[in-house]
Amino acid sequence: MAAPGEDLVEVAQRCGVTIPTGCWQGNCGVCEVEVYKYTGDAAKDSSAGSSPAVVRACVTKLPPGYSRVEVAQMQDAIWGLDGFDT
Template sequence: MSLARSCYLQGPSSSRPRAQGAPRPGRQLRAAVVVASADASGAAPAATASGAAAAVASTTKPADVVTVYFRQEGTSTTARPGEDFMDAASRCKADIPTGCLHGSCGVCEVELFKYEVDPATGEAREAGSPVVMRACVAKVPRGWGRVEVGMMAIDQVWGQDGWDT
């Protein structure tokens, strides 16, 4: 039996900084409790968080995981395709500046470097030129073995990255 509960968060507003690791405004959260079936003696085991983690881990294939490396902090994490880059950044405490959190202002623009992993050797090699994206709305792409996220150079005149200021 599985029990799932969801709720919508209100605030913080996009003009105020959010706490480290806090979900973005309007993001739906889901909490699930996994309960195992009763054993032969009829005693039902207690629900555990590790049981939920094991259930999720068993459905995730290694090919469905992308390594995301944040160059400025020198830290990396793994993420599933379709996951927000900001969620991956908050998980490993990488600092990406934010403004509107809706992709309009351009404060969170970063450079994305794609790496393909050779299955035979496990080595990653850069594939193509970097792509500029807005981390607050961009998703981790499918089919990439490794992604490196680099901060944009600061414009000396405007103080921003210079792309849309």
């Protein structure tokens, strides 16, 4: 359970999920995740064909107006090689 306005990284940690972070300022992109939002209206939900929002988790707050939010880590072959945005 989480409330709108809570930090996405803190909610993930509370749920036992570690989101990799780097600069903690939203600059480096290490923490980019896909956010799927659910309102209960299938036509408006992210899983119903609309694209998920791509956000930088270290500076993102949970949005209001959704009954459920799911987060998926980005799959990128470059991140994780050396730990830096190079």
